[in-house]
Amino acid sequence: xxxxxxxxxxxxxxxxxxxxxxxxxxxxxxxxxxxxxxxxxxxxxxxxxxxxxxxxxxxxxxxxxxxxxxxxxxxxxxxxxxxxxxxxxxxxxxxxxxxxxxxxxxxxxxxxxxxxxxxxxxxxxxxxxxxxxxxxxxxxxxxxxxxxxxxxxxxxxxxxxxxxxxxxxxxxxxxxxxxxxxxxxxxxxxxxxxxxxxxxxxxxxxxxxxxxxxxxxxxxxxxxxxxxxxxxxxxxxxxxxxxxxxxxxxxxxxxxxxxxx
Amino acid sequence: xxxxxxxxxxxxxxxxxxxxxxxxxxxxxxxxxxxxxxxxxxxxxxxxxxxxxxxxxxxxxxxxxxxxxxxxxxxxxxxxxxxxxxxxxxxxxxxxxxxxxxxxxxxxxxxxxxxxxxxxxxxxxxxxxxxxxxxxxxxxxxxxxxxxxxxxxxxxxxxxxxxxxxxxxxxxxxxxxxxxxxxxxxxxxxxxxxxxxxxxxxxxxxxxxxxxxxxxxxxxxxxxxxxxxxxxxxxxxxxxxxxxxxxxxxxxxxxxxxxxxxxxxxxxxxxxxxxxxxxxxxxxxxxxxxxxxxxxxxxxxxxxxxxxxxxxxxxxxxxxxxxxxxxxxxxxxxxxxx
Amino acid sequence: xxxxxxxxxxxxxxxxxxxxxxxxxxxxxxxxxxxxxxxxxxxxxxxxxxxxxxxxxxxxxxxxxxxxxxxxxxxxxxxxxxxxxxxxxxxxxxxxxxxxxxxxxxxxxxxxxxxxxxxxxxxxxxxxxxxxxxxxxxxxxxxxxxxxxxxxxxxxxxxxxxxxxxxxxxxxxxxxxxxxxxxxxxxxxxxxxxxxxxxxxxxxxxxxxxxxxxxxxxxxxxxxxxxxxxxxxxxxxxxxxxxxxxxxxxxxxxxxxxxxxxxxxxxxxxxxxxxxxxxxxxxxxxxxx
Numbered sequence: 001x002x003x004x005x006x007x008x009x010x011x012x013x014x015x016x017x018x019x020x021x022x023x024x025x026x027x028x029x030x031x032x033x034x035x036x037x038x039x040x041x042x043x044x045x046x047x048x049x050x051x052x053x054x055x056x057x058x059x060x061x062x063x064x065x066x067x068x069x070x071x072x073x074x075x076x077x078x079x080x081x082x083x084x085x086x087x088x089x090x091x092x093x094x095x096x097x098x099x100x101x102x103x104x105x106x107x108x109x110x111x112x113x114x115x116x117x118x119x120x121x122x123x124x125x126x127x128x129x130x131x132x133x134x135x136x137x138x139x140x141x142x143x144x145x146x147x148x149x150x151x152x153x154x155x156x157x158x159x160x161x162x163x164x165x166x167x168x169x170x171x172x173x174x175x176x177x178x179x180x181x182x183x184x185x186x187x188x189x190x191x192x193x194x195x196x197x198x199x200x201x202x203x204x205x206x207x208x209x210x211x212x213x214x215x216x217x218x219x220x221x222x223x224x225x226x227x228x229x230x231x232x233x234x235x236x237x238x239x240x241x242x243x244x245x246x247x248x249x250x251x252x253x254x255x256x257x258x259x260x261x
Numbered sequence: 262x263x264x265x266x267x268x269x270x271x272x273x274x275x276x277x278x279x280x281x282x283x284x285x286x287x288x289x290x291x292x293x294x295x296x297x298x299x300x301x302x303x304x305x306x307x308x309x310x311x312x313x314x315x316x317x318x319x320x321x322x323x324x325x326x327x328x329x330x331x332x333x334x335x336x337x338x339x340x341x342x343x344x345x346x347x348x349x350x351x352x353x354x355x356x357x358x359x360x361x362x363x364x365x366x367x368x369x370x371x372x373x374x375x376x377x378x379x380x381x382x383x384x385x386x387x388x389x390x391x392x393x394x395x396x397x398x399x400x401x402x403x404x405x406x407x408x409x410x411x412x413x414x415x416x417x418x419x420x421x422x423x424x425x426x427x428x429x430x431x432x433x434x435x436x437x438x439x440x441x442x443x444x445x446x447x448x449x450x451x452x453x454x455x456x457x458x459x460x461x462x463x464x465x466x467x468x469x470x471x472x473x474x475x476x477x478x479x480x481x482x483x484x485x486x487x488x489x490x491x492x493x494x495x496x497x498x499x500x501x502x503x504x505x506x507x508x509x510x511x512x513x514x515x516x517x518x519x520x521x522x523x524x525x526x527x528x529x530x531x532x533x534x535x536x537x538x539x540x541x542x543x544x545x546x547x548x549x550x551x552x553x554x555x556x557x558x559x560x561x562x563x564x565x566x567x568x569x570x571x572x573x574x575x576x577x578x579x580x581x582x583x584x585x586x587x588x589x590x591x592x593x594x595x596x597x598x599x
Numbered sequence: 600x601x602x603x604x605x606x607x608x609x610x611x612x613x614x615x616x617x618x619x620x621x622x623x624x625x626x627x628x629x630x631x632x633x634x635x636x637x638x639x640x641x642x643x644x645x646x647x648x649x650x651x652x653x654x655x656x657x658x659x660x661x662x663x664x665x666x667x668x669x670x671x672x673x674x675x676x677x678x679x680x681x682x683x684x685x686x687x688x689x690x691x692x693x694x695x696x697x698x699x700x701x702x703x704x705x706x707x708x709x710x711x712x713x714x715x716x717x718x719x720x721x722x723x724x725x726x727x728x729x730x731x732x733x734x735x736x737x738x739x740x741x742x743x744x745x746x747x748x749x750x751x752x753x754x755x756x757x758x759x760x761x762x763x764x765x766x767x768x769x770x771x772x773x774x775x776x777x778x779x780x781x782x783x784x785x786x787x788x789x790x791x792x793x794x795x796x797x798x799x800x801x802x803x804x805x806x807x808x809x810x811x812x813x814x815x816x817x818x819x820x821x822x823x824x825x826x827x828x829x830x831x832x833x834x835x836x837x838x839x840x841x842x843x844x845x846x847x848x849x850x851x852x853x854x855x856x857x858x859x860x861x862x863x864x865x866x867x868x869x870x871x872x873x874x875x876x877x878x879x880x881x882x883x884x885x886x887x888x
Contacts, residue, residue, distance in 0.1 A: 048488075051492055052492075053488055053491055053492065073491070073494045073495065073496055074494035075494075076492075076494065077492060077493050077494030078494070080492075081492070082488075082489075082492045084486070084488055084489060084492075087485075087486040087488070087489060088486075089484075089485050089486060090349055090350070090351060090484075091346070091349075091351065091484045091485065091534070091539040092534070092535075092538065092539055093481075093484075093485060093538070093539055093540075094267045094268065094538070095267075096267040096268050097267065097268050097269075097481075097538070097539075097540065098485065100268055101481065101482055101485060101489075101493060102493070104478060104482060104493050104494060104495075105493055105494040107478075109475060109476075109477075109478055109479075110474070110475070110477070110478070110542070112269070112270065112271050112542075113268070118268075134267050135266075135267040139596075157493070
């Protein structure tokens with residue numbers, strides 16, 4: 001099976017500073033990959049390399065078998081959707097207008113959204129429970145609602161690959177679970193693949209099929225949550241004492257930081 | 262601020278544009294009929310004939326001027342809307358970017374070189390100055406092949422400051438009457454009698470608007486964030502450059518013909534965005550039509566407020582636009598803090 | 600009558616500020632305005648000028664005198680370098696700071712005005728007084744006043760014509776009321792249609808030109824004749840345009856409040872009442888009727 005998304009020993013640096021070194025990953029259809037690691041480990045840079053916003057200084061990124069550079073931007077946008085971390089939008093677009101932007105890769109320059117586009121947009125908003133705020137301008141939404149609207153926009157793109165950069169920062173428990181249910185449903189039902197950069201190790205353990213642990217720009221662990229979330233690996237990567245247990249209900253590992261002496 | 266539909270439909274676009282077009286038409290007619298000198302339309306069309314005072318006043322002095330106001334106001338309005346999206350700043354002003362400064366300096370230099378104030382050489386020179394400014398600002402703002410809004414703004418502001426200094430220098434070196442010519446550039450004037458000029462300007466402005474409209478969707482996406490736009494398939498660098506050049510050419514042409522008239526390109530798009538929403542497929546034509554109507558009325562006030570003598574139209578736009586701008590700024594600050 | 604006026608003014612006190620070593624008539628004089636330079640030469644004291652402003656161009660001998668900066672922007676340092684005993688200036692938008700600076704340093708400053716004809720007589724008298732040649736001042740006033748009288752006499756008895764004097768094309772700036780140029784228009788047998796516009800140099804809208812219907816338009820603006828023509832040709836029902844009485848006045852004699860004021864008056868009179876001036880004096884380009 002061709003991987004939907006592939007990073008082949010990509011590196012990236014600003015001048016003398018190397019942010020990522022020879023990172024490789026493959027993403028198969030239906031997979032949910034969680035990218036974890038301490039601050040500054042290069043997680044966001046990796047997302048930007050995978051989406052093509054940044055060009056790697058070495059290595060290639062491949063989408064459905066072809067190098068990203070071989071695609072035109074609109075083609076990439078039809079197949080790959082990104083939800084950025086926390087953008088500010090200074091213009092009073094309504095929530096629905098923002099979600100409709102997700103249909104732009106499928107529409108020509110002056111075309112107006114058709115009934116189908118509207119239906120897709122509204123369905124995405126319903127899935128993320130932001131349907132009631134569709135007429136409200138973005139600056140009047142709470143942080144959590146805004147984040148879910150941007151997620152809805154990514155869903156509206158109908159892309160096979162979904163890249164999420166810290167999608168749960170402003171979300172409460174209900175919605176933290178909610179969006180990952182949505183992601184998992186997409187993966188299972190439609191064979192989409194998801195890369196989710198997460199701060200919260202327990203969410204990662206709970207929702208992702210595989211994890212990739214980044215530290216200092218290098219991959220220090222890749223595999224199932226149980227395999228990656230070990231005390232030694234985590235203590236080395238995060239430079240702090242941790243406790244690793246087991247969630248009795250789900251069997252997933254549970255990670256907690258321990259107070260430092 | 263207002264309750265509006267959650268998204269833009271072709272129906273709403275047509276209806277709103279038609280309404281604004283009617284407003285512009287009404288403004289044109291109204292402004293032609295108003296002036297410091299009473300003139301009767303009936304007499305002009307009736308027994309007076311084409312050499313009567315009424316005909317001359319209405320159709321040889323007022324109508325061309327009002328039409329030029331529509332074109333210049335429209336150009337500034339549309340360019341202002343586009344630049345506000347480009348710079349991701351809802352309070353940006355087209356004159357900030359140095360283009361007007363370049364046009365004014367070139368125009369003044371043409372005047373000093375001996376060209377008559379009414380010679381077509383002056384607006385032509387001014388237009389070349391605008392293009393020069395565009396080139397300098399675009400090149401100056403480019404780093405690593407990328408032109409960010411931040412860089413454009415910085416280089417533009419510096420260039421504008423330089424142009425302002427150059428104008429002051431010219432002012433000091435010139436005689437009293439030449440200094441009056443410089444005032445034309447700084448405060449603006451729509452006085453014209455040439456239908457040819459107005460027609461050419463109108464064709465040019467409509468072409469500029471059409472070029473901007475091609476990127477209307479791109480502007481929506483860009484306004485919502487550069488990286489987001491990139492990831493939604495927009496060729497950001499190309500779109501930015503195209504919009505910047507189109508908007509700048511519109512501003513350059515407007516300034517070449519009528520000097521620096523401020524606040525139109527700032528207030529009209531901002532206000533219409535609050536009322537109609539930030540979708541540029543509607544906002545661009547709306548700002549064009551609304552800008553034209555606003556400038557026509559400002560010029561009408563300039564012609565009539567002081568009796569026989571005229572105010573420069575830039576004074577009226579500043580006096581009406583300035584306080585309104587302060588109010589908007591205050592509102593934005595309160596909203597940001599509260 | 601004018602002579603009596605001049606004597607009375609000479610008898611009044613002058614507003615010059617005495618500086619160090621100001622006993623006796625000044626030997627080194629700086630003029631900061633073209634009109635003042637002309638007055639000094641007309642008084643026969645051109646030899647005492649050691650510095651003039653850049654725009655001073657009359658009479659031709661002034662070319663050899665060093666420049667001390669512009670009429671609007673005199674240079675304090677260069678003025679001081681000429682070691683003047685007296686500096687004469689006309690208030691202009693740009694030279695206020697320079698004049699004040701020179702006064703503070705202790706240079707003897709004489710500031711005269713040039714807005715009206717009355718100012719002109721006062722200026723001549725005070726400059727002559729400061730230079731120590733009051734008699735020449737009297738004679739100059741008499742001479743200039745006499746020539747003005749001659750112009751007035753020539754058009755006396757002719758019905759005054761409505762006149763618009765234009766000094767700028769874009770924006771359209773006209774000679775307004777309450778200034779010397781307006782007085783010259785009246786003296787030359789005209790009625791200034793823009794005299795009530797509420798400003799000395801009002802910007803007029805074209806429709807006002809149409810409404811005021813001047814019979815003569817004097818185009819004294821800088822720039823080419825062709826564009827001036829084009830401007831007014833578009834207003835065919837204005838009497839001046841219809842009768843072909845759009846007259847171009849070259850140069851800036853009209854704007855200089857100096858001893859050549861009668862030349863400007865004569866030029867205006869010839870433009871307004873051409874039938875009284877055959878052949879036309881130099882400096883005027885009348886249009887075919």
